Amino acid sequence: MAPPSLDLTQDTRHRLLEAALLVFAEKGYDGAGIREIAQRAQANSALVTYHFGGKEGLYREALRSIHDRKVSAVAGLPPPPEPGDPGARETAIQGMKDYIRAFVTDLMSCPAESEVDAAAMALIGREIQMPHPVSAPVLVEFARPYMERVLALLRILCPGEDDEARLRATLSIQGQILHFRNSLGFIRLLSGDPEFPKDLEALIQHFIAFSLRGLGLPEAFPPPRS
Amino acid sequence: MAPPSLDLTQDTRHRLLEAALLVFAEKGYDGAGIREIAQRAQANSALVTYHFGGKEGLYREALRSIHDRKVSAVAGLPPPPEPGDPGARETAIQGMKDYIRAFVTDLMSCPAESEVDAAAMALIGREIQMPHPVSAPVLVEFARPYMERVLALLRILCPGEDDEARLRATLSIQGQILHFRNSLGFIRLLSGDPEFPKDLEALIQHFIAFSLRGLGLPEAFPPPRS
DNA sequence: TTGACTGAATCAAACGATTGATTAATATTG
């Protein structure tokens, strides 16, 4: 294993944050040691206490730093239509398609692009499933925009349902995608196909079709072609 | 925190396994210590090595023991129909409804029933997302029957799709449910409703309707009432 | 000189593992 040193032109604090993302994502909070993190950042382990007040502070700041790492594709989407707008329903259907594509894109920024970004998303996925006590506030702030957007779209697409039904639908839409992302390693192990999924665009189309049909929108049924 | 002692009439080996499920589920492999596990089992920590060869062996055996803890509701289902059977399609639709209900039941054996069973399912969920190297074989064996059943049903319900499309559909069906189970704590935090979901039967009906419609089965669309 | 920063050395605490002694139950023998 070659020593995977990070960009030394960045200041030490920043290098520590990136190394922390990598190691925490790979080994979890308890499994990661500040010595290993410091070594990856080519820094001294004492700097963890100096810059962040300790391992916990480093973890919290590393999670926070994910916000700044990349502009979310979802954040760049136009705001969802209001219930009164003309053509709100058609706009909302297109908005849902765009959202699902952006959500998958956000989550699958996978290793090709940036090793650190991929680690950041893996960390987020892990934290959603089992939040570390320290990370809960950061995590809620991170996830809320995603949640709110889908709920806003569903208020137009499923006006007859109650709030809990819309929450269930939101969770089904995001859950299938999040589970796919979080357990991809296991899925590859189980299916015996180490390079699944071969076709990312087909995957996005599947999520769009499955979700729109799942919501029971007559416009989306059948067939799945759209 | 009262000392949560386990049933002392069971032999020590069994008590250690149950305590291991509780502590590993709560803190993960690295976060859990054999001292704490032994203390919960009211046993000596040296017995971990004596009975299981070490912490790793205890972890492996604890995961294995989940098989024996409770008979899976899915395992009790009748076998899925063969593609040639008369009325195979109707049988398969009903089979999918029964499967989803049984799957949710398996996963949500939540704390009311047995604290240890709930911990066991939490551990499975954690392992699916980030498998410990030691646990991969046990985990694959655990998950395969669930996977195979859905794929068998989809071979009847979606005969036109290719294998990868059916795998995607399987993952969407199971993913929404697994994600729901795994991140329930986070969802309650995010939605601000600490007792979500209030209605388990409505949740099951939602998963059934969302999945059948998502698959694009004309019989299931619309409306979701079935 | 001062203040920000560095890093080798070190700390107490917790870790998993091992030891040797002890008990209790079973098997073997006289």
Added chain:
DNA sequence: CAATATTAATCAATCGTTTGATTCAGTCAA
């Protein structure tokens, strides 16, 4: 049957290692 040998199970004590945290002499730009 009684005495002895064998084995599995359990224990307190301790091993060496690793952990996160701390110290402190030293560097370097302002």
